[in-house]
Amino acid sequence: MERPIGVFDSGVGGLTVLRELARVLPGEGFLYLGDTARVPYGTKSTETITRYSIEIANHLITRHDIKMLVVACNTASSLALPVLRKIYKIPVVGMVDPCVRRVASLEKKASIGVIGTTGTVRSGAYEQALRQAVPKARVTVRACPLLVSLAEEGWAEKPVTRDVIAEYLSPFRKDPPDALILGCTHYPVLKKPIAGFLGEATVLVDSGEEAARVVGALVSGNGTEKGTRAPHIRFLVTDDPERFSRVGEIFFGRRMDSVERVTL
Amino acid sequence: MERPIGVFDSGVGGLTVLRELARVLPGEGFLYLGDTARVPYGTKSTETITRYSIEIANHLITRHDIKMLVVACNTASSLALPVLRKIYKIPVVGMVDPCVRRVASLEKKASIGVIGTTGTVRSGAYEQALRQAVPKARVTVRACPLLVSLAEEGWAEKPVTRDVIAEYLSPFRKDPPDALILGCTHYPVLKKPIAGFLGEATVLVDSGEEAARVVGALVSGNGTEKGTRAPHIRFLVTDDPERFSRVGEIFFGRRMDSVERVTL
Numbered sequence: 001m002e003r004p005i006g007v008f009d010s011g012v013g014g015l016t017v018l019r020e021l022a023r024v025l026p027g028e029g030f031l032y033l034g035d036t037a038r039v040p041y042g043t044k045s046t047e048t049i050t051r052y053s054i055e056i057a058n059h060l061i062t063r064h065d066i067k068m069l070v071v072a073c074n075t076a077s078s079l080a081l082p083v084l085r086k087i088y089k090i091p092v093v094g095m096v097d098p099c100v101r102r103v104a105s106l107e108k109k110a111s112i113g114v115i116g117t118t119g120t121v122r123s124g125a126y127e128q129a130l131r132q133a134v135p136k137a138r139v140t141v142r143a144c145p146l147l148v149s150l151a152e153e154g155w156a157e158k159p160v161t162r163d164v165i166a167e168y169l170s171p172f173r174k175d176p177p178d179a180l181i182l183g184c185t186h187y188p189v190l191k192k193p194i195a196g197f198l199g200e201a202t203v204l205v206d207s208g209e210e211a212a213r214v215v216g217a218l219v220s221g222n223g224t225e226k227g228t229r230a231p232h233i234r235f236l237v238t239d240d241p242e243r244f245s246r247v248g249e250i251f252f253g254r255r256m257d258s259v260e261r262v263t264l
Numbered sequence: 265m266e267r268p269i270g271v272f273d274s275g276v277g278g279l280t281v282l283r284e285l286a287r288v289l290p291g292e293g294f295l296y297l298g299d300t301a302r303v304p305y306g307t308k309s310t311e312t313i314t315r316y317s318i319e320i321a322n323h324l325i326t327r328h329d330i331k332m333l334v335v336a337c338n339t340a341s342s343l344a345l346p347v348l349r350k351i352y353k354i355p356v357v358g359m360v361d362p363c364v365r366r367v368a369s370l371e372k373k374a375s376i377g378v379i380g381t382t383g384t385v386r387s388g389a390y391e392q393a394l395r396q397a398v399p400k401a402r403v404t405v406r407a408c409p410l411l412v413s414l415a416e417e418g419w420a421e422k423p424v425t426r427d428v429i430a431e432y433l434s435p436f437r438k439d440p441p442d443a444l445i446l447g448c449t450h451y452p453v454l455k456k457p458i459a460g461f462l463g464e465a466t467v468l469v470d471s472g473e474e475a476a477r478v479v480g481a482l483v484s485g486n487g488t489e490k491g492t493r494a495p496h497i498r499f500l501v502t503d504d505p506e507r508f509s510r511v512g513e514i515f516f517g518r519r520m521d522s523v524e525r526v527t528l
Contacts, residue, residue, distance in 0.1 A: 037312050038302055045504035048301050118507075146417060149410045160427045167424055240309035243382075 004029035004234070005215065006066030008056045011039035012152065012244060013185035014072030015251035017095070020208035021070065022231045024216045029232040031064050032072075033262070034248075037238035040148060041075040042117025042184070049119065053080040055264045057088060066090065070215060074183045074207060075117050078125035091218055096125050098210035099181045104133040106203060108178040113202075114141045115168065116183030117148070126183060140177065144168040144184075151186040154250050162193050169197055179203040189250055235259040268293035268498070269479065270330030272320045275303035276416065276508060277449035278336030279515035281359070284472035285334065286495045288480045293496040295328050296336075297526070298512075301502035304412060305339040306381025306448070313383065317344040319528045321352060334479060335359065338447045338471060339381050342389035355482055360389050362474035363445045368397040370467060372442040377466075378405045379432065380447030381412070390447060404441065408432040408448075415450040418514050426457050433461055443467040453514055499523040 005025075007018050011034045018032050033056055035041075041049050053076050060066045069092045071077045071084065077094030084092045103109055112134065114126045121143040130139050147168070150161050166173075172180075176198045182188060188206050195204060233256075237244045241259035248256055269289075271282050275298045282296050297320055299305075305313050317340050324330045333356045335341045335348065341358030348356045367373055376398065378390045385407040394403050411432070414425050430437075436444075440462045446452060452470050459468060497520075501508045505523035512520055 037308060039307070040304075043303070043507060044301060045507075048503050146410065146413045149413045153410060158431070160424060160431055163424045163427055167422070239312050243307060243309075 002029055003065050003067035004031040004232075005068045005070060005219075006031050006033070006057075006060040006064065007070040007072045008033040008035065008053075008060065008076075009073040009185060010034070010041040010075070011036050012248040012251050013148070015248050016185050016188040016206075017070065017072035017208035017211055018233070019252055020206075020212035021215055022233060024212040025219060026231050028219065031060060031066060031234050031236065033060060033236045034244055035238050035264075036240070036244055040117070041073060042119050042145060042148065044119060046079045046123070049076055050080040050083050052076075053084060054087065057084060059262070059264050061088065061090065068093065068215070068218065070211060071095065072185055072208075072211070074185060075119040078116075078120045078123040093211055093215055093218070095183070095185070095207040095211055096129055098214045099183065099205050099207055100126070100129040100133045101214075102205050102210045103130065103137075103179050103181065106179055109134050109137050111138045111140070111175070111177040113172055113177035113180040114139065114183050115144045115147070115180065115187065116141070118143045118145055120183050126181065140171055142168055142171065147190060148184065148186045151189045151250070152247050156190055156193060161190065162197065165190070165193050165197050169194070172198060176202045179205055181205045182207065186251070236262045238262060238264060266293050267329050267331035268295040268496075269332045269334060269483075270295050270297070270321075270324040270328065271334040271336045272297040272299065272317075272324065272340075273337040273449060274298070274305040274339070275300050276512040276515045277412070279512050280449050280452040280470075281334065281336035281472035281475055282497070283516055284476035285479055286497060288476040289483060290495050292483065295324060295330060295498050295500065297324060297500045298508055299502050299528075300504070300508055304381070305337060306383050306409060306412065308383060310343045310387070313340055314344040314347050316340075317348060318351065321348060323526070323528050325352065325354065330354065332357065332479065332482065334475060336449055336472075336475070338449060339383040342380075342384045342387040357475060357479055357482070359447070359449070359471040359475055360393055362478045363447065363469050363471055364390070364393040364397045365478075366469050366474045367394065367443050367445065370443055373398050373401050375402045375404070375439070375441040377436055377441035377444040378403065378447050379408045379411070379444065379451065380405075382407045382409055384447050390445065404435055406432055406435065411454060412448065412450045415453045415514070416511050420454050420457060425454065426461065429454070429457050429461050433458070436462060440466045443469055445469045446471065450515070500526045502526060502528060
């Protein structure tokens with residue numbers, strides 16, 4: 001059997017990343033793990049998130065022999081990636097570097113906005129990476145914890161979501177940034193109201209799309225790219241599969257079959 | 265040393281209960297445990313919440329010799345209380361029965377609203393208890409997951425909070441209930457906008473206030489009531505104490521000294 005690509009997140013958000021991975025790499029097999037028993041990661045400490053990430057990586061490597069690990073969670077990417085890269089032999093792809101690489105490739109990049117969870121913002125991971133990649137840019141970072149709940153409620157189109165976005169993005173009201181990094185895998189489902197608030201001049205950078213590009217390059221570089229059959233995807237969760245399937249559909253864009261519960 | 269009363273919640277919400285307990289029982293000692301490494305409980309399964317609750321109760325009983333356990337979390341009360349009462353010798357007080365008892369004591373109780381987390385609502389615990397206590401009442405139950413985030417953001421006074429409340433409580437717009445059970449310990453900090461939406465005819469039932477009444481009766485019944493000195497309170501958390509102290513202040517109403525981190 002071919003070795004799958006392991007993808008993990010605290011819950012359903014990472015499904016926006018998996019959706020892009022599956023689109024770009026239809027010939028690969030994927031194993032997605034949502035740590036729904038301990039979701040969310042956004043408000044937890046570096047120490048805790050690092051411990052959780054190691055437990056998950058150990059499980060995916062020892063039990064499922066994954067060939068690559070995609071940390072499809074901006075919080076875990078911001079807090080735990082250096083440690084994961086130090087520990088594991090397989091390639092580990094996070095969300096921060098692919099987004100920053102995209103920003104660096106833009107023509108207009110004088111002012112950059114980043115939105116994410118409390119944990120991501122407090123880590124300073126985006127500022128640090130942006131300082132190296134686009135040293136002259138003015139960077140504004142904002143934690144937007146409510147957006148996760150709004151996305152999971154399926155309220156993307158509700159007026160109240162526009163109001164919350166206006167509240168969080170008020171620093172950008174007069175002066176929209178050249179690019180806004182959607183630094184949480186939940187946010188892509190809110191692209192429309194976010195774009196509606198900022199206007200067309202701001203490029204929205206989506207972690208899933210950017211990570212899929214990086215993973216695609218790694219896979220084809222390794223000579224393991226596959227044919228054009230539909231990707232085989234297996235879903236593992238640490239809590240009730242039913243809620244994961246129901247809420248996850250908002251993020252994955254289609255029904256998920258065979259969600260299995262595992263104990264880490 | 266006197267044995268403390270153990271109080272636990274998934275995080276900061278239970279502090280609204282502790283605040284009431286400390287007010288009503290100033291002579292007691294309290295040990296509060298916030299399971300912040302695994303917060304929130306509201307979206308997790310019965311099996312998972314029961315396992316977490318047992319781990320916490322074991323810790324509080326074996327390490328700290330508590331004399332009574334207050335489950336200051338409506339989700340854990342709704343899902344795990346029967347099991348906890350079966351296992352432990354010490355009295356276990358939950359949030360559901362005290363609220364329902366209060367409703368039963370009201371003069372007007374033809375229509376009752378209950379708001380809570382997804383887990384609380386799906387458990388059916390309130391409907392079941394209300395059906396026994398006030399069999400003739402019309403009961404409307406609504407899950408309001410966003411209210412937890414709004415409360416933790418400290419946004420009680422923002423217009424967006426009024427909009428979210430209007431969205432969730434829309435079934436009550438034309439016909440406010442005689443009583444609304446605030447079936448989540450986060451909600452008391454949102455009392456003002458909730459009351460503003462429903463109007464003065466609806467009695468808001470607060471789990472903390474009702475539970476404090478029940479605990480007070482148990483303690484004085486046991487002959488362990490104390491003098492009038494300030495209560496001694498110790499705080500334990502399973503993740504970063506700093507965030508707990510910062511966000512917790514919204515719920516506890518004052519600064520918390522000496523928050524310790526524990527591993528369960």
